[in-house]
Amino acid sequence: DQQVKQNSPSLSVQEGRISILNCDYTNSMFDYFLWYKKYPAEGPTFLISISSIKDKNEDGRFTVFLNKSAKHLSLHIVPSQPGDSAVYFCAASRGTGTASKLTFGTGTRLQVTL
Template sequence: DQQVKQNSPSLSVQEGRISILNCDYTNSMFDYFLWYKKYPAEGPTFLISISSIKDKNEDGRFTVFLNKSAKHLSLHIVPSQPGDSAVYFCAARRGYSSASKIIFGSGTRLSIRP
């Protein structure tokens, strides 16, 4: 039962263009969503997040959009830079109670080409 899905295992984008990474979820009880970036041989690092009460959150070149009705979120990177080449994980959590945990998608490998 994959509650958080990243259906594109890889994505190639030209430097300077927009990168759009997509994520779908099935559990309507999720109320907080996160994106993590992972370089080879390193642990994932937190990138950006969004609460379910919002539909957009922006931080520099990174913007996350949330469409609750479609249970879909996306990460936009613009302009894309070579250092953005990494694996991006979408994650979701339900509530702030002690019973919650963060569930990750399978990741999308982003490659920025010159």
């Protein structure tokens, strides 16, 4: 049972345009959401997060939107750069501290073309 889903395995975007990566979840108990970026042969690195009390969080070129009623979150990258080409995983957790186990989606491979 996949509680966190990323339905697009891949996405190709031109440099300078907006990249939108989507993620859906089924467990309404999730209250914190994260995006990770992974380059080949490296571990995932934390990118941006949002708690369920917010609907938007921005960090530079990266913005995450949360729609709790639709159980949907999205990551916007504006403008997209070639260095953004990577696999992006969304993740969700319930609670904090020792309860904060992450459930990951299957990932979306973003290719930013020149």
